[in-house]
Amino acid sequence: MDLLINIDVPDLDAAEALYRRAFGLTPGRRFGHAARELLGAQAPIYLLLADAGSEGTAAQPRHYxxxxxxxxxxxxxxxxxxxxxxxxxxxxxxxxxxxxxxxxxxxxxxxxxxxxxxxxxxxxxxxxxxxx
Incomplete structure (x- = not known):
């Protein structure tokens, strides 16, 4: 079994910068405008634009x-x-x-x-x- 970690965030740029500085992660692939991959942990971490939904439309607004x-x-x-x-x-x-x-x-x-x-x-x- 492989484990993937997904973290919903409202701002991909800010989240990527924070997690890279805080934990020494490195950028991986980008998936359009709504998802990014971070590498360097035992499992890849995917940052997901929270209100984009699976097809780019907000399913339900997130509160932070x-x-x-x-x-x-x-x-x-x-x-x-x-x-x-x-x-x-x-x-x-x-x-x-x-x-x-x-x-x-x-x-x-x-x-x-x-x-x-x-x-x-x-x-x-x-x-x-x-x-x-």
Whole structure:
């Protein structure tokens, strides 16, 4: 099975710039005016112009206040302090302070469009520290 990540955004240029700066992603293919591919993660990330719909017409207007969906993205980094500074300087906002856990460290953030992100730094044996 292959996994593709799709993120709806209202501004493709701004989203591409932010995610490239924050996470070191590189541009891939462009799909007309309503979709772009970003590479450099384990799965490709597709930015979709939110109100374009599948055929270029808005199916339902999106609202971008802060929200959590049942799915969010975790970005595993080697140095959480550096990654947090990079993400914040790119335009993400931290919602919590860095927290320590048995498996490592975590901070939660959101982007300008309300999407939730977590930065994780594994220490020791990572999740194996808490796996049964």
């Amino acid at each position: 206040q802060r929200h959590w969906t049942p799915i969010h993205l975790d970005v595993v980094v080697p140095d959480l302090d550096v990654a947090l500074r990079t993400a914040e300087s790119a335009g993400l906002r931290a919602e919590t302070t860095i927290r320590d856990a048995a498996w490592g460290r975590i901070v939660t953030l959101h982007d300008p469009w309300g999407h939730g992100w977590c930065l994780l730094q594994f220490t020791g044996r990572g999740y194996d520290e808490i796996a049964s």
